[in-house]
Amino acid sequence: MSCTHPDSFRNYSINLTLVNIAVPLTPETKGLIGQHELRAMKKTAFLINVARGKIIDENALIKALKEDWIAGAGLDVFETEPIDPNNELWFTA
Numbered sequence: 001m002s003c004t005h006p007d008s009f010r011n012y013s014i015n016l017t018l019v020n021i022a023v024p025l026t027p028e029t030k031g032l033i034g035q036h037e038l039r040a041m042k043k044t045a046f047l048i049n050v051a052r053g054k055i056i057d058e059n060a061l062i063k064a065l066k067e068d069w070i071a072g073a074g075l076d077v078f079e080t081e082p083i084d085p086n087n088e089l090w091f092t093a
Contacts, residue, residue, distance in 0.1 A: 017045045025052035033057065038064040045070045053077040058089070065092040 019041070023029050033047065034057040041047070047070060049056055058079045064070050075089065083089070 015042075017042050019045065019047045021047070021049040021051045021055055023051050023055065025054055030054050031057050033061070035060040035063070038069050041070050043068060043071065047073040048075075049073070050076045053079040053081065062088045062092055065089075 019033075021033065023032070029052075032055050033049075038047075038060055047056070047061070053075075056075075056079075061073060065073060073089075078087070078089070080087075
């Protein structure tokens with residue numbers, strides 16, 4: 001499925017098991033994936049981000065991974081780069 005508008009993603013996220021983020025960072029996409037979207041995804045869902053780090057609320061993602069809201073995440077980008085060696089994402093399943 002392809003979503004062309006941030007609101008489209010919010011409407012469909014509950015049914016997704018694999019989300020691959022590949023959008024530009026704009027005012028509309030900054031924080032596109034936050035606590036609400038992560039909680040709406042299936043527990044078996046994986047989130048992949050190869051776009052821009054600030055599209056995902058990193059604190060919400062850390063919480064989602066620690067509390068098993070989703071199965072996992074594959075990240076090529078982070079809110080702050082280079083990623084801090086003490087960033088909790090290094091230590092989250």
